[in-house]
Amino acid sequence: SSIVAIVGRPNVGKSTIFNRLVGERISIVEDIPGVTRDRIYAEAEWLNTNFRLIDTGGIEIGDEPLLVQMREQAEVAIREADVIIFMANGREGITAADEEVAKLLFKSNKPIVLAVNKVDNPEMRDDIYEFYSLGFGEPHPISGTHGLGLGDLLDSVVDLFPERETEQVDEDVIHFSLIGRPNVGKSSLVNAILNEERVIVSDIAGTTRDAIDTNFTKDGQDYVIIDTAGMRKRGKIYETTEKYSILRALKAIERSDVVLTLIDAETGIIEQDKKIAGYAHDAGKAVVIVVNKWDTIAQHDSAIKEFEDNVRAHFQFLDYAPIVYLSAKTKKRIHTLLPKIKQASENHTKRVETNVLNDVIMDALAVNPAPSKHGNKLKVLYATQVAVQPPTFVIFVNDPELMHFSYERFLENKIREAFGFEGTPIKIYARKRS
Numbered sequence: 217s218s219i220v221a222i223v224g225r226p227n228v229g230k231s232t233i234f235n236r237l238v239g240e241r242i243s244i245v246e247d248i249p250g251v252t253r254d255r256i257y258a259e260a261e262w263l264n265t266n267f268r269l270i271d272t273g274g275i276e277i278g279d280e281p282l283l284v285q286m287r288e289q290a291e292v293a294i295r296e297a298d299v300i301i302f303m304a305n306g307r308e309g310i311t312a313a314d315e316e317v318a319k320l321l322f323k324s325n326k327p328i329v330l331a332v333n334k335v336d337n338p339e340m341r342d343d344i345y346e347f348y349s350l351g352f353g354e355p356h357p358i359s360g361t362h363g364l365g366l367g368d369l370l371d372s373v374v375d376l377f378p379e380r381e382t383e384q385v386d387e388d389v390i391h392f393s394l395i396g397r398p399n400v401g402k403s404s405l406v407n408a409i410l411n412e413e414r415v416i417v418s419d420i421a422g423t424t425r426d427a428i429d430t431n432f433t434k435d436g437q438d439y440v441i442i443d444t445a446g447m448r449k450r451g452k453i454y455e456t457t458e459k460y461s462i463l464r465a466l467k468a469i470e471r472s473d474v475v476l477t478l479i480d481a482e483t484g485i486i487e488q489d490k491k492i493a494g495y496a497h498d499a500g501k502a503v504v505i506v507v508n509k510w511d512t513i514a515q516h517d518s519a520i521k522e523f524e525d526n527v528r529a530h531f532q533f534l535d536y537a538p539i540v541y542l543s544a545k546t547k548k549r550i551h552t553l554l555p556k557i558k559q560a561s562e563n564h565t566k567r568v569e570t571n572v573l574n575d576v577i578m579d580a581l582a583v584n585p586a587p588s589k590h591g592n593k594l595k596v597l598y599a600t601q602v603a604v605q606p607p608t609f610v611i612f613v614n615d616p617e618l619m620h621f622s623y624e625r626f627l628e629n630k631i632r633e634a635f636g637f638e639g640t641p642i643k644i645y646a647r648k649r650s
């Protein structure tokens with residue numbers, strides 16, 4: 217999907233607008249336990265067009281001077297975005313800092329839409345004409361607090377999206393990527409996989425700005441490993457900066473069927489691990505949790521059990537993901553990884569038969585009758601799978617309001633038990649059908 221970045225000096229209201237534009241989606245994210253809320257990007261949608269929004273104001277750059285920060289943020293936007301929303305503040309008029317940002321954006325070849333925020337009432341609209349002088353055409357008056365003008369702004373943004381060539385993706389090839397904080401062993405694991413016995417590397421398919429793709433075959437299955445870590449290792453200092461690695465990881469995730477989320481057994485799980493794993497989950501990809509550096513753990517009988525309990529407690533939102541314990545260094549259990557990836561990918565694309573699905577749902581209803589609310593009872597009529605990657609089910613009911621979260625969860629578990637969707641999230645929607 218296209219990427220939109222919001223850029224502007226501090227306090228023009230970037231984060232308020234960001235939250236407005238992604239409002240509903242953000243609240244879905246917040247329902248997932250363990251997923252951190254302070255995001256610098258989110259998925260958004262306007263008129264059936266999906267895009268990814270980056271709030272560059274949320275990119276922390278330590279305690280560097282303001283000007284340096286603004287420059288860095290503008291550079292991220294220029295580098296990553298397809299369209300940039302340049303935001304100013306209608307109450308304060310054009311400031312020197314706005315002009316600084318404008319200068320940076322001028323040099324880019326990216327399409328730019330000028331938004332003037334804090335235009336909370338129609339009388340203030342006359343004040344926005346001075347913003348023409350910034351040189352980005354018509355200023356769009358908006359109000360983050362009142363949610364005004366956002367539709368017109370988004371119309372202009374969406375109009376500027378590049379035409380996408382539909383990428384030819386070979387469905388039989390499994391694309392996967394590795395994510396995890398620095399030093400968890402991503403590069404080491406890429407090397408370990410590619411140097412595994414009977415892995416035949418056919419070619420380095422391409423080096424994009426963000427990743428190196430390598431094609432290989434193992435046991436008759438074709439894979440592409442999307443390696444962002446190797447990129448960083450070769451890169452300039454500018455590109456090794458950690459904040460870019462998140463954006464790089466996001467693009468890699470988008471192109472993946474399966475995402476390996478790495479944890480360092482030696483240092484244990486930290487908050488950052490959860491945040492990174494949350495990106496894979498949110499994208500609806502198949503996920504395998506890899507506990508690397510297993511060679512550093514005292515190998516007693518209950519070590520795996522203890523670690524597993526810990527992982528499950530921290531990553532409740534990934535309860536469907538299998539865990540592989542391995543060492544990129546000693547190669548121990550490396551050979552178990554590709555079969556897990558393959559299985560997760562198969563489950564991610566699996567279609568179940570409608571009649572079997574409905575038998576499973578009816579059995580579930582018999583075990584645990586549908587809930588009622590205010591004397592109205594949920595009636596489940598029938599279910600059907602409407603999509604894969606991830607498997608998505610629609611359950612037709614008399615009234616979707618009666619479908620309680622916990623009951624949906626129960627049905628999900630029954631579907632999982634019956635069809636074995638290990639490694640993939642599944643989605644269930646209740647729809648009205650009388």
Ligand code: GDP
Nearest residue numbers: 398399400401402403404445508509543544545
């Ligand atoms: P990346 O930043 O995630 O790409 O991590 P690297 O692959 O560069 O690894 C970071 C450090 O961890 C290096 O010093 C590796 O040698 C070390 N390392 C990677 N995998 C293992 C492992 O399985 N066991 C041990 N003991 N060290 C590892």
